[in-house]
Amino acid sequence: MNAARNHAAGGAPAFLQIQNVVKDFGGGAVAVNHVSLDIGRGEIFALLGSSGCGKTTLLRMLAGFETPTSGRILLNGQDIVGLPPYQRPINMMFQSYALFPHLSVWDNIAFGLRRDGLPKDQIAERVDAMLRLVQLAKFARRKPHQLSGGQQQRVALARSLAKKPQLLLLDEPLGALDKKLREETQIELVNILGEVGVTCVMVTHDQEEAMTMASRIAVMSEGRILQVGAPHEIYETPATSFVADFIGNVNLMDGTLVQDAPDHVVIQCDDCQHLVGHGITGTEGMPVSVAVRPEKIRLVRQQPESLYNRVNAVVRDLAYFGSYTVYHLQLKSGATMKVSMANTARHSDEALEAGDAVWAQWDSTAQVVLTQ
Numbered sequence: 001m002n003a004a005r006n007h008a009a010g011g012a013p014a015f016l017q018i019q020n021v022v023k024d025f026g027g028g029a030v031a032v033n034h035v036s037l038d039i040g041r042g043e044i045f046a047l048l049g050s051s052g053c054g055k056t057t058l059l060r061m062l063a064g065f066e067t068p069t070s071g072r073i074l075l076n077g078q079d080i081v082g083l084p085p086y087q088r089p090i091n092m093m094f095q096s097y098a099l100f101p102h103l104s105v106w107d108n109i110a111f112g113l114r115r116d117g118l119p120k121d122q123i124a125e126r127v128d129a130m131l132r133l134v135q136l137a138k139f140a141r142r143k144p145h146q147l148s149g150g151q152q153q154r155v156a157l158a159r160s161l162a163k164k165p166q167l168l169l170l171d172e173p174l175g176a177l178d179k180k181l182r183e184e185t186q187i188e189l190v191n192i193l194g195e196v197g198v199t200c201v202m203v204t205h206d207q208e209e210a211m212t213m214a215s216r217i218a219v220m221s222e223g224r225i226l227q228v229g230a231p232h233e234i235y236e237t238p239a240t241s242f243v244a245d246f247i248g249n250v251n252l253m254d255g256t257l258v259q260d261a262p263d264h265v266v267i268q269c270d271d272c273q274h275l276v277g278h279g280i281t282g283t284e285g286m287p288v289s290v291a292v293r294p295e296k297i298r299l300v301r302q303q304p305e306s307l308y309n310r311v312n313a314v315v316r317d318l319a320y321f322g323s324y325t326v327y328h329l330q331l332k333s334g335a336t337m338k339v340s341m342a343n344t345a346r347h348s349d350e351a352l353e354a355g356d357a358v359w360a361q362w363d364s365t366a367q368v369v370l371t372q
Helices: 055-063 105-115 120-133 149-162 179-196 207-213 231-236 241-246
Strands: 014-024 030-040 044-048 070-075 090-093 167-171 199-204 216-221 224-229 251-261 264-269 273-276 287-292 298-300 310-320 324-331 336-342 357-361 367-370
Touching (some): 014 055, 044 055, 055 167, 090 149, 105 120, 120 149, 199 207, 216 231, 216 241, 224 231, 241 251, 241 367
Parallel strands (some): 044 216, 090 167, 167 199
Antiparallel strands (some): 287 367
């Protein structure tokens, strides 16, 4: 997939077009480096990356808080780069929620509508509709400090949606919530956004949040977009070693392409030979990396018959997570391998322990070969 330009999902005309945008703060600090994206109407699109990758700067340029050094940003065909934030049909919801502590929930949601000078009856109708949407009608007269974190998050969302923006920007929308509440709120937030039908661009460093909420994800690093795709595409077919390592857990093994056929390749690594059940664009002798997800690996005590896709190891330690156990293996080369296995039985006589000798094996469809 072209990392520089990726069209909106399904071939639909792009509602938001980011065209070759650069943000250079000077002194060699290029926060956003020639980024181009097409985002379709109604999409929930995630900008995913670690701190300092440029995702928040890109979001601030969409909002109008930063001006691009070069490039264009088109919303529904209109170039919005020259418009101040208050003239853009865009609303931004911050991680802190930024609710007014002295105002009630109702008045927080009404605040922007009052500033726009809407008639009182229209304000009341809009606020009441938003309260019903986020299921907070019975909390309308409470102050923000009287609400839970999840309820405050919904108030902030209702306030952002009250003005009916064409584009909603979310900056780490669930970062202030604890893990359990964050997981519950992710689906709730997606359902609300889907009901409204607003186009949404969200910034997050949380892989699970992006995978759960977004229809498509752009993985960013050092101001550039490395890959754009649906969550399953990013996870199952990462374009680079960085993307593979950033999204979920992965075992990366460096090796050499020793056999290159149209329907399979063989790659020699320090601890094993990989037989990959598809061809790649490459030449024999070239260095490559092989990525294998921990959940695609099986552990057995007996040596497998196949000479490929297997490695002898010792269980160094393990971590029990209830529904699954993660095993950390020590390989003969000194490298480590992580294996995740579902706990399908309550008790097992075959349970592995630290110090056990095992064989790890995987299918020829489990690997991804990376050339960069």
